[in-house]
Amino acid sequence: xxxxxxxxxxxxxxxxxxWRPFCSERCKLIDLGxxxxxxxxxxxxEQDREIxxxxxxxxxxxxxx
Ligand SMILES: [Zn+2]
Numbered sequence: 001x002x003x004x005x006x007x008x009x010x011x012x013x014x015x016x017x018x019w020r021p022f023c024s025e026r027c028k029l030i031d032l033g034x035x036x037x038x039x040x041x042x043x044x045x046e047q048d049r050e051i052x053x054x055x056x057x058x059x060x061x062x063x064x065x
Contacts, residue, residue, distance in 0.1 A: 007031055 001014040007027035014020050022028045 002011055003014050003021055004011055005021070005023035005027050007022055007030050010023040010027075012020075012023035017023075019025050019028045022031060
């Protein structure tokens with residue numbers, strides 16, 4: 001099953017993908033940051049950049065799942 005990452009629009013797979021529905025941890029963090037900051041601007045150039053801040057990790061572990 002193929003899905004499209006809602007962040008960077010990259011085609012990825014649903015199975016064997018720990019970051020679904022995103023293509024990577026990077027996009028998952030981007031999504032969390034988006035909600036956290038209540039901003040919906042999607043950085044289209046994000047593919048070529050590395051996310052340096054890791055503060056989002058705390059919100060990851062605090063998620064209700
Ligand atoms: Zn992505």
